[in-house]
Amino acid sequence: xxxxxxxxxxxxxxxxxxxxxxxxxxxxxxxxxxxxxxxxxxxxxxxxxxxxxxxxxxxxxxxxxxxxxxxxxxxxxxxxxxxxxxxxxxxxxxxxxxxxxxxxxxxxxxxxxxxxxxxxxxxxxxxxxxxxxxxxxxxxxxxxxxxxxxxxxxxxxxxxxxxxxxxxxxxxxxxxxxxxxxxxxxxxxxxxxxxxxxxxxxxxxxxxxxxxxxxxxxxxxxxxxxxxxxxxxxxxxxxxxxxxxxxxxxxxxxxxxxxxxxxxxxxxxxxxxxxxxxxxxxxxxxxxxxxxxxxxxxxxxxxxxxxxxxxxxxxxxxxxxxxxxxxxxxxxxxxxxxxxxxxxxxxxxxxxxxxxxxxxxxxxxxxxxxxxxxxxxxxxxxxxxxxxxxxxxxxxxxxxxxxxxxxxxxxxxxxxxxxxxxxxxxxxxxxxxxxxxxxxxxxxxxxxxxxxxxxxxxxxxxxxxxxxxxxxxxxxxxxxxxxxxxxxxxxxxxxxxxxxxxxxxxxxxxxxxxxxxxxxxxxxxxxxxxxxxxxxxxxxxxxxxxxxxxxxxxxxxxxxxxxxxxxxxxxxxxxxxxxxxxxxxxxxxxxxxxxxxxxxxxxxxxxxxxxxxxxxxxxxxxxxxxxxxxxxxxxxxxxxxxxxxxxxxxxxxxxxxxxxxxxxxxxxxxxxxxxxxxxxxxxxxxxxxxxxxxxxxxxxxxxxxxxxxxxxxxxxxxxxxx
Amino acid sequence: xxxxxxxxxxxxxxxxxxxxxxxxxxxxxxxxxxxxxxxxxxxxxxxxxxxxxxxxxxxxxxxxxxxxxxxxxxxxxxxxxxxxxxxxxxxxxxxxxxxxxxxxxxxxxxxxxxxxxxxxxxxxxxxxxxxxxxxxxxxxxxxxxxxxxxxxxxxxxxxxxxxxxxxxxxxxxxxxxxxxxxxxxxxxxxxxxxxxxxxxxxxxx
Numbered sequence: 001x002x003x004x005x006x007x008x009x010x011x012x013x014x015x016x017x018x019x020x021x022x023x024x025x026x027x028x029x030x031x032x033x034x035x036x037x038x039x040x041x042x043x044x045x046x047x048x049x050x051x052x053x054x055x056x057x058x059x060x061x062x063x064x065x066x067x068x069x070x071x072x073x074x075x076x077x078x079x080x081x082x083x084x085x086x087x088x089x090x091x092x093x094x095x096x097x098x099x100x101x102x103x104x105x106x107x108x109x110x111x112x113x114x115x116x117x118x119x120x121x122x123x124x125x126x127x128x129x130x131x132x133x134x135x136x137x138x139x140x141x142x143x144x145x146x147x148x149x150x151x152x153x154x155x156x157x158x159x160x161x162x163x164x165x166x167x168x169x170x171x172x173x174x175x176x177x178x179x180x181x182x183x184x185x186x187x188x189x190x191x192x193x194x195x196x197x198x199x200x201x202x203x204x205x206x207x208x209x210x211x212x213x214x215x216x217x218x219x220x221x222x223x224x225x226x227x228x229x230x231x232x233x234x235x236x237x238x239x240x241x242x243x244x245x246x247x248x249x250x251x252x253x254x255x256x257x258x259x260x261x262x263x264x265x266x267x268x269x270x271x272x273x274x275x276x277x278x279x280x281x282x283x284x285x286x287x288x289x290x291x292x293x294x295x296x297x298x299x300x301x302x303x304x305x306x307x308x309x310x311x312x313x314x315x316x317x318x319x320x321x322x323x324x325x326x327x328x329x330x331x332x333x334x335x336x337x338x339x340x341x342x343x344x345x346x347x348x349x350x351x352x353x354x355x356x357x358x359x360x361x362x363x364x365x366x367x368x369x370x371x372x373x374x375x376x377x378x379x380x381x382x383x384x385x386x387x388x389x390x391x392x393x394x395x396x397x398x399x400x401x402x403x404x405x406x407x408x409x410x411x412x413x414x415x416x417x418x419x420x421x422x423x424x425x426x427x428x429x430x431x432x433x434x435x436x437x438x439x440x441x442x443x444x445x446x447x448x449x450x451x452x453x454x455x456x457x458x459x460x461x462x463x464x465x466x467x468x469x470x471x472x473x474x475x476x477x478x479x480x481x482x483x484x485x486x487x488x489x490x491x492x493x494x495x496x497x498x499x500x501x502x503x504x505x506x507x508x509x510x511x512x513x514x515x516x517x518x519x520x521x522x523x524x525x526x527x528x529x530x531x532x533x534x535x536x537x538x539x540x541x542x543x544x545x546x547x548x549x550x551x552x553x554x555x556x557x558x559x560x561x562x563x564x565x566x567x568x569x570x571x572x573x574x575x576x577x578x579x580x581x582x583x584x585x586x587x588x589x590x591x592x593x594x595x596x597x598x599x600x601x602x603x604x605x606x607x608x609x610x611x612x613x614x615x616x617x618x619x620x621x622x623x624x625x626x627x628x629x630x631x632x633x634x635x636x637x638x639x640x641x642x643x644x645x646x647x648x649x650x651x652x653x654x655x656x657x658x659x660x661x662x663x664x665x666x667x668x669x670x671x672x673x674x675x676x677x678x679x680x681x682x683x684x685x686x687x688x689x690x691x692x693x694x695x696x697x698x699x700x701x702x703x704x705x706x707x708x709x710x711x712x713x714x715x716x717x718x719x720x721x722x
Numbered sequence: 723x724x725x726x727x728x729x730x731x732x733x734x735x736x737x738x739x740x741x742x743x744x745x746x747x748x749x750x751x752x753x754x755x756x757x758x759x760x761x762x763x764x765x766x767x768x769x770x771x772x773x774x775x776x777x778x779x780x781x782x783x784x785x786x787x788x789x790x791x792x793x794x795x796x797x798x799x800x801x802x803x804x805x806x807x808x809x810x811x812x813x814x815x816x817x818x819x820x821x822x823x824x825x826x827x828x829x830x831x832x833x834x835x836x837x838x839x840x841x842x843x844x845x846x847x848x849x850x851x852x853x854x855x856x857x858x859x860x861x862x863x864x865x866x867x868x869x870x871x872x873x874x875x876x877x878x879x880x881x882x883x884x885x886x887x888x889x890x891x892x893x894x895x896x897x898x899x900x901x902x903x904x905x906x907x908x909x910x911x912x913x914x915x916x917x918x919x920x921x922x923x924x925x926x927x
Contacts, residue, residue, distance in 0.1 A: 014864035017872035018856065018879060020807015020847035024872075027806035109801060110792055182811040182819050182873035182907050233809065233873025234907050266812040457871030457908045616867050620910060624870065627909030652816035658909060659902040665912040 004470040005682060006672075008616035012476070013231075013461040022231045025201040026186040026263050033188065034063055036249055036262035037112035039102035039119045040271070041094045044128035044337040044645035048092040048101060048121060055118040056104055061111030064256050065119065066103040068092055072251040077214035080146060081207045081241040081493070083274060083340050085307040087215065088244050094123060095307055096339045097646040098271025103248050105256050128337035130645035132278045132303050135334040139301045142309035142333045150311055152319055155326030157286075160295035164286025168361045172283060172354035173713045174696075176303065176638040177276040178269065179344050180657060183233020185273055187246045188261040189253035195224035196250060202227060202242070202484075203235040204493025206452050209486045211242035212250060219254065230484040232456045232494075237343040238273045239456075240495035245272055270650035274342025275638060277303040279313060281354040286326075291366040291373045293324035300351065304333035308340040313350035316429050317693075320580060321355075323379040337645045343495060345628055346689040348428050349696060353632075356424035356697030357712060360704065369407065370423055370701065371397055371584075385579055385677035388608040389425065392584040395669045396423070396606035400586035409708035417590040419601075420706025424694030426583035426605070430686020432501040432576035433492035439468065439510040441518055441568045445543055445558025447472055449481045449510070450488040453503045457624075458688050459617030460499055464507050466614060467682070471511025473540025474557065489571065497581070497686030500613060505574025505680030513570040515540055521568070522560045530555045574680040581690040583607035585626065589702040596721030598703060600630050603666045603695075609687035610675035622668040622691040629695020631658045637715050776840050780805065781849025789836050796820045798836035799846060807847040807876050811905070818904030821877035821884075822846050828884035847876035850883070859883050862921035863914075870908035878904045882918045891922035 016022035053065040066072075071089040076082070086093070088100040102119045106112035129135050141150050161167065188199040196216070202208045205227040213222035232239060245262055253260040264272055279302050286295035298318045302311055315329045363370040371393050381387035397403065405421050406412065412419040437451040449468050455461050461481050469476045482488065492502035519538045522528040522545060530538060530545060530553065537548045545560065547553040561568055588602035603626050612618045635656040639649050649655045668691075674683020696714055703721070704710045711720055775788045780803065787802045796813075799805040799822070808831060811819030815833040822831045823845040850857035859882045862868070869875040881904045885891050890900035897918045898911075906914065 010864055011867065013872075014869075015856070017869055017875050018847075018860040018863050019851055020805075020876050022872055023806070024809070026810070027800075029804055029806075108790075109797060110790055180907055181871070182817060182905060183809065183871070184811070232871060233811075234871040236907065263810065266814065266816075455871075457869075457873075459870075620867055620870050620908070620913070623912055624909040627911065651814060652812050652905065653814070657905060657907065658911075659905060660911045660914065661898045661902040663898075663909065663911045665915075 004466045004476065005613055006611065007466070008614055009462065009466060009476065011459060011462045012465045012481070013455065024183055024231045024233050025188065025199045025229060026261070028188060028199045030188055030190055030259045030261065033259045033261050034105050034107060034256060035109040035112040036252055036260050037104045037116040038100045038245070038268060039104065039116045040268065041097060041099045041101050043094055043123045043125045044097040046094050046123045046125040048094065049124050050122035051102065052120040053102065056115040059111065059115040059118055061107040062115045063105045063107065065115070066252055066255060067101065072255055074215045074247055074251060075217050077211045080310065081204070082211045083241045083308060083310065083342050084244060087247055089248060095305065096271060096337055097644060098268065098339065100244065100248060103252050105252050105260055128645035130336060130338065130640050130642050132280060132301065132334060132336065135336060136301060138334050139332040141330065142304065142311055145310045148314065150331040152329045157295045157297050157326040157328035160326035161284055161286040161297060164294050165289045166287045166362065166365050168285040168358050168365060170283060170358060170361065170712055172281045172357060174279050174350050174353060175714065176278045176640065177344060177632070177636045178638050178655060179236040179238035180269065180652065180655065181234030181236055181238055184264045184266060184269060185239060185243065185245060186263040187249040188259060189250040190259040191254055194220055196220055197226045197228065198246065198250065200227050200229050200246060201232055201239050202229045203232065203240045203454055203456055203495050205229050205454065205484055205486050206490045207493050208242045208246065212246065215247045216250065227486045228484065229454060232454060235456045235494070236345040237495060240493060241274065241342055243273045266652065267650040270638065270647045271339045274340060276344035276347070276350065277313060277341035279350050281351065283354045283358045285358050285362055287362055287366065289366055291362065291368045291376050293322055293377050295326040296324050298329045298351065299332065301332045301334060303338060303341060304335050305338055305340050306335045309333060312341055312343050313347045315351040316348050317352045317427050318355055321379065321425065321427050322377040324377065338640065346428055346625065346693050349632060349693045352427070352693045353696040353714065356694055357700045360422065360697065360701040361710065371402065374425055386673065386675045387582060388671040388673060389582040391671045392582060392606040392608055396584040396586050396604055399667060399669060400604040402586060409705050417592055418706040420589050420591065420702040420704065421586065422698045422700065422702030422705055423584060423586045424698040424701065426585050426690050426694035427580055428497060428689040428693050429580055430497035430501055430578060432578050433498050434575050435491035435502045435506045436489035437503070437506040437510040437572045438489050439514045439570050439572065441514055441557055441561050443562045443567065445478065445556055445561060447474055447479045447514070449479065449507060451483060451491045451503060451507065452486055452488040453491040453499055454484050454494040456494045458499065458621060459614060460494065462617060463500065463613045464503065467504055467507050468511045471508050472515050474543045478543055497689045500684050501576045501678055501681045501686045504613065504682055504684060505576050506572040508682060509574045510570055510572025513572055514568060517568050517570055518557055518560050519545060521564050522555050525563060527563055528555050528560060529553050576678060576680045579677055579685055581607065581609045581685045581687045583690055585694045585698050587695065587698045587702050589699060589706055591703060591706045591721065596718035598634055598716055598721065600664055600699060602664055605666060605691060606669040607690065608671040609690065610678050610685035611683035612670050612672045613682070613684050615670070618670065618687065619668050621688045623666045625689070625691025626666045626695055627658050627663050629692035630663060630699070633696040633699040633714055633716055635715050774837065776837055778836065778839060778844060779842065780844045781846060791835060791837050793836050794832050795834045795836045795839050796831040799831060805846050805848055809873055809876055811874065817874070818881060819874050819877040821880040821904060823880055823884060826887060828881050847879055850879070857883065858924040859921040862917040866913045866917035866920060868910050868913040868917035870910055874904060874906045878906065878914055882921065885918060886922045886925050891918050894919060
């Protein structure tokens with residue numbers, strides 16, 4: 001260990017990213033590649049009765065047009081990570097607006113796009129149900145999803161609520177939202193006989209390969225599929241599951257007997273790759289007059305589809321964050337004629353927004369400071385896990401100056417703006433998925449790590465390079481990390497904050513194994529200056545191997561491996577367990593009463609992510625997550641037309657996301673103590689999705705503090721404050 | 723969008739002309755001005771429909787390319803010239819990922835046709851570094867961790883180069899405003915602002 005882990009080193013892939021050299025999925029030059037374009041349904045529910053491709057086929061450059069009449073028959077993969085229960089272009093049924101009904105293949109992109117406009121489709125149409133509000137009386141308890149029940153009971157919440165000295169009972173709602181990574185989803189499919197290579201925008205290459213193998217079970221073996229995704233232009237959950245465009249592109253390339261590249265249009269990304277579902281949440285809190293929670297009843301209703309019934313935005317924080325003996329969570333859903341929802345960055349935010357806003361309401365009911373209320377309900381972690389949330393409250397409050405807050409709403413004005421301070425706890429679950437790594441030390445004394453993990457912007461290349469360099473005792477620039485290729489050892493999908501907790505263990509084990517292997521070779525080699533030294537007495541630093549206490553007696557990785565005559569290749573594994581990360585966020589808002597406009601002017605946040613592996617990339621996750629929280633609270637909102645069930649704002653000028661001028665600079669602090677429960681990952685927990693989970697509530701709470709108006713329906717657009 | 727008056731600078735006469743053209747197209751200037759601008763532009767006709775061979779000057783190299791008139795500059799760069807550093811995010815001028823410099827001015831390359839950009843000097847992210855030496859804006863982006871996934875980064879960097887050149891990097895607030903045409907969904911914004919401010923000092927030195 002050389003102290004590299006934890007240091008905020010610059011990103012090792014920085015040069016590639018700032019020079020345009022980093023090769024994203026759509027950047028691969030494939031000889032003779034054909035271009036795909038999708039034709040989308042313009043109705044939400046019904047059946048195709050007539051489909052005329054003659055004009056499209058006659059259009060210059062068109063190679064083929066695939067429809068349900070001539071598409072390759074595929075097998076619907078059995079379950080998540082293929083979230084849909086159907087594959088388009090396999091039959092005439094229409095399940096939602098913006099469902100592919102034809103796939104055009106042409107020599108150039110422009111030819112494919114033009115021909116796609118020439119396909120004529122007639123439908124038999126049934127009236128769709130588009131809005132949650134229109135179907136609430138049809139709410140039902142969906143079946144378990146991924147082994148998790150949608151109803152959880154602890155104690156007797158109804159009775160405790162009845163007896164409670166203080167109650168808060170409110171409804172909290174949030175709309176449909178879309179991930180909108182800057183890089184559109186893209187697939188380039190290249191068949192070579194019966195083997196298939198996919199250049200894919202994927203958060204999980206291994207799972208993508210599995211899904212494709214399931215869909216193409218009749219045509220190709222899983223081992224003959226290679227999925228390549230060394231860089232990803234943002235995913236945020238949208239590229240976690242595998243979606244139908246990937247399957248259709250692979251099928252089109254097989255039928256067309258040539259490589260095919262498809263890039264979804266921005267508008268298609270509003271119906272093709274999931275979204276955060278619309279939610280209504282009834283929350284009922286019971287408490288003592290001292291502010292101790294005695295009951296939580298959390299009943300949510302989510303938008304589902306007629307073909308899928310998966311709940312993605314779970315009420316985990318209601319169940320796990322605070323000490324409350326009586327909890328009843330029910331996650332209901334209603335079936336609508338919409339595309340399926342899916343995971344979107346920090347999915348637990350939806351539920352957590354309601355809980356943390358309700359707690360603020362409770363703090364006013366019992367006359368307690370919102371921080372103190374949370375401290376009184378703190379739930380320590382069960383051993384061996386650590387939970388330094390109380391430290392987060394203290395650090396964040398101190399840095400923010402929370403002690404100076406006058407709790408009375410609507411009393412602070414600066415110029416023509418009301419000023420409000422609000423806070424919330426931040427927390428999210430992280431996953432841990434079995435992963436493996438391979439490390440090679442070559443005759444130049446350089447290390448190459450291979451692992452089928454992904455770089456989605458969180459800093460995987462950088463942190464894993466640090467872990468390897470640290471474990472080997474080698475300079476950072478002697479280590480190369482290769483990711484995003486199913487040719488490498490299998491590793492976790494980069495979703496659910498799972499990359500670091502899943503992959504750091506195998507990588508650090510591989511580094512230790514490689515170091516031990518090289519030391520063993522050295523001490524057994526009569527030509528080595530280290531010959532005969534007990535292996536335990538050898539230390540590694542800067543690529544050199546020394547005898548402890550006698551630094552003149554030395555060898556090096558390069559010389560040992562060179563004399564050995566062949567590269568040293570080792571593997572590593574290191575299973576870990578899931579858990580939670582924690583934090584506290586404090587925000588200041590400015591509200592202009594005549595315009596109803598809210599501006600977030602200051603954010604301070606303190607976190608307990610276990611051990612911080614790289615302070616620079618950890619801070620990056622904070623500023624990203626907090627900004628997502630601002631977008632969630634103030635602007636993001638997908639609008640669906642009631643009559644057509646069509647998304648009416650599928651563009652970045654109508655679906656607003658935060659821009660540079662919308663965001664304040666965020667101050668972040670870290671407790672930075674290793675969690676014994678995440679020992680394989682060197683004490684680091686999964687963290688990426690924790691920042692931002694509390695921000696919508698903190699903003700709501702700050703708006704209440706500024707104005708005395710309590711907003712429970714995101715986004716908090718200007719009309720709601722006039 | 724409104725344009726601030728562009729100061730006359732000898733090095734940027736063509737930019738000024740182009741800016742006037744943009745304003746004229748928006749119908750906000752007098753017809754007389756429009757006429758004078760039109761006279762300054764070379765007249766170029768392209769046959770409708772079929773592919774034409776054109777020459778684009780990209781990163782100091784003249785590149786011949788056959789494109790249909792409907793091909794955007796972005797798709798010409800990415801799909802014909804192999805310059806995939808410039809990214810396509812929305813194809814509608816809304817995200818800024820495809821920002822390149824044309825005669826020193828930042829434009830969204832998805833909103834212009836390749837055939838319209840003959841006789842101009844196009845600079846993409848691949849053309850900023852001098853060999854191994856990064857452009858000050860590129861170096862500042864690494865130093866300040868002004869990116870995460872990198873999907874918007876080429877556009878942010880090209881926009882930042884122009885932002886500094888325009889004189890719009892005078893304060894943090896000004897940078898935030900003039901860099902708001904480039905979305906960063908990872909939201910590295912505060913680090914982008916720091917990088918632009920830092921690079922501006924170096925460029926001005």
